[in-house]
Amino acid sequence: MEVTRIFDILPYYEEKFQPKDDVIASKEDGQWKKINIKQYREIADNISYGFLALGVQPGDRIAQISPNRVEWNIVDMAILQIGAIHVPIYPTISETDYKHILGHAGVKFVFVSGNELLRKIKHILPDVPSIEGIYTYKDLQEYKHLNDLIELGKQNQDPEKLEKLKTSIKPDDVATIIYTSGTTGTQKGVMLTHNNLVSNFLAVAYIPPFGEKHKAVSYLPLCHVYERMLNYLYQYLGISVYYAENIGTITDNMKDVHPQIMSTVPRLLEKVYDKLVATGQKLKGPKSWIFWGAFHLAQRYELKGANGRFYEWKRKKYDKLVYSKWRAALGGEINLMVSGGAAMQPRLGRLFTCAGINILEGYGLTETSPVIAVCDFSEHGIKFGTVGPVLKNLEVKIADDGEICVKGPSVMKGYYKDDKLTAETIDKEGWLHTGDLGHIEPEGQLKITGRKKELFKTSFGKYVSPQLIEDVFKESLFIDQLIVVGENQKFAGALMIPDFIFLKSYCERKEIPFGSNKEVIANSVIKKRFQKEIDKYNKQFGDTEKIKSWDLLDAEWAVETGELTPTMKLKRPYIFRKYADKIDNLF
Structure with missing residues (x-):
């Protein structure tokens, strides 16, 4: 079957891949809670029935405020397959921002992970009259649990009505409103359609050399479009997704899971780099010489054997002695990291790639669902210091002042309730003006050189x-x-x-x-x-x-x-x- 709406991923997965117990998984009370595709679909359907029993209509806005967990995905699919609009919100923002987003979006129901987040939003509930109910993922006396909604759905199952709703949803219908403040502090609601996100993950689906026998670890927030799109991609490819408990446990979680792929940001790579340096500083004698030999060799790494045979011979020797231990600290099987969100230092790309962990840097915006360009494994697909080739289904032009402009199926529908800002961002010819500065390298890679407003x-x-x-x-x-x-x-x-x-x-x-x-x-x-x-x-x-x-x-x-x-x-x-x-x- 063809995937044209986000929730089509579920029947596609069931049809294409062999049954397995870990389509998605998260750790609770020291144990991995795993969900298979049958459970995934069944729970999502029951939540959808629950929504319908509560009177949720297509176009209604439903918010989630939660760290990554299996319930996030299930509720996401339940919202989308009845034509409602998912408003994901960061768990780390201020009460003022929660009040603005929930009020501006006119949110009807809110899902929160637990007590700490409830404390942040309960004071503002009287100021957001559109909110009809709050559901939690933990047992709290004051508010209903997600299981209550699932039970309501079980008592009001109507497969015919649900199927009719699914059929009525078009690829160009709005799926989500993602609020982004950028670096200015002004919250803007970015409207993304099903087709925006689907076209984006389909455009990058050729890159990861992985499938249903492989695993990904996810730790970046699902409320950010970068991690969310990649999670859809993982599911589309049959890759099992394991949600790390938090940034502090990620290496332990990776040792549990042994993933082959993960997404990251340069900040985490820099922290890993710093720890390697600190480790090396503590070594003495031959161990120190070997470590720093491997480290400095990696700093000079060039792609495709450009350093010559002697360099590659030394690299193989150091792989047995040093690089394999670095990989073991990250689960032992990690082969690919996709880096986005900010510029990555070339030294990071050289170090990790030399050590057998391919780093593919990408670039995009919330407004472009998000990827505009990303490194890949084609002939000129990776060049350190660039963000790789532009996606094949997008057009990019560089304006006279150096601004990167983009056109294509992943460009947002617009800013929610802000036609003026939408018109300022997307011109009459359909070009979205990113506000970023850059140029196209001779071999076709996009290089970012700055931010226009900065x-x-x-x-x-x-x-x-x-x-x-x-x-x-x-x-x-x-x-x-x-x-x-x-x-x-x-x-x-x-x-x-x-x-x-x-x-x-x-x-x-x-x-x-x-x-x-x-x-x-x-x-x-x-x-x-x-x-x-x-x-x-x-x-x-x-x-x-x-x-x-x-x-x-x-x-x-x-x-x-x-x-x-x-x-x-x-x-x-x-x-x-x-x-x-x-x-x-x-x-």
Whole structure:
């Protein structure tokens, strides 16, 4: 059968693949809770019957606020197959944002994972009159459990009505409204149709060399379109999906599951990289020599044997001694990671690929469902520092000012209740203006060079792309995070956060007192070392882009403290406000 609506994945799966007990799975109370396709369909249908008994109509909005779990997928399918609209919401946002999203979307029912999230939203319920009920995934006396809805559905089964509803749903009907704040803080509801998402996962389905005998681990939030689309792709390909308990348990979960594929973001890869460096710093004697030999070899890795036979011979030797142990720490069978959400440092791609873990970097937006371009295994499919070829079912053009514009079946229907913003984003010819800057490499890969709105002009009238500079400086082992500033100034400056894990091991090796983060960044020896690092990377830039003034901060930026979006991008306006005095002092 053909998949044209998202919920078509379920009958397609049952028809195409051999029965297995782990279509999707999540860990509860120390045990993996596994769902087979028959259970998946049956529970989804009963939830749909429950919705119909409650009076849910096509087009009604239903929200989920929950970390990844099997119920998330089942409720998702139950919503979509009756023509309702799924509004997934991050579990990490503020009460103000919950109030805005639930109210703006006119949500009718809300599903939450447990008590902690209930506490965040119960105060705002009187301000959102459209909400008729709340269901939880844990037993709480005050609110109904998902099982109550399933029981209601069992008592009101009407297969004929459900089948009629499914048949009436068209590929161009809205399936989901995803609220995204970007880096500005303004929440926009992105309307994506069934066809938007289906066309996107079908366009990348040729890439993973995996199928029904393989497993994926999922830890990025399903409420983000990147992980959600990939979860649909995994199910379409028959790959079992295991949901990690949280970011802190992911390596343990991978050792349990032994996955072959997972999606990730550069931030996690950087943390793994840091741990490898810290491990290497602790080794002594022959073990240290072998480790650093393997590490430095990986830093020079080039694709398709371009380094020559002797390099590849050494790589095989180091694979037995070192790289195989790195893979074992990630379950032993991991072969492919898809990285998105932010720019990935080329050193990360080289290191992991050399170690036998292929890293495919991609690029996209919520508004494009999301993938626009992604590296693949074709002849020119991977080039470190690029996001790979544009998908075959999309068109991309580079505007005169360098902005990336895209057209095709995965471009959103528009912003919910905001025709003006929709018209500003999608022009009359159907081109969606991404706001990102880039160019097409000679061999066809797309390279991102910055964000249009983030460009700033110096007092000499020269434009500077801060992201381009930041991406280069993050190649340094010493620098974890930074923001480049300089609007209307004579030169560019930066606030930097050291990689404190690496810095601590560096201080131990050089016998420099570490103390606290605050103490170490005030150390004159450390400041001189950072200046040396800055001088090194400044050589890659013209005079306008060179960082000529800088300061170190003692605390990492995070989603919880407001400096990062849920997808780990810098919230520049917030950082500018928070560190206004420090930025002024740079100039």
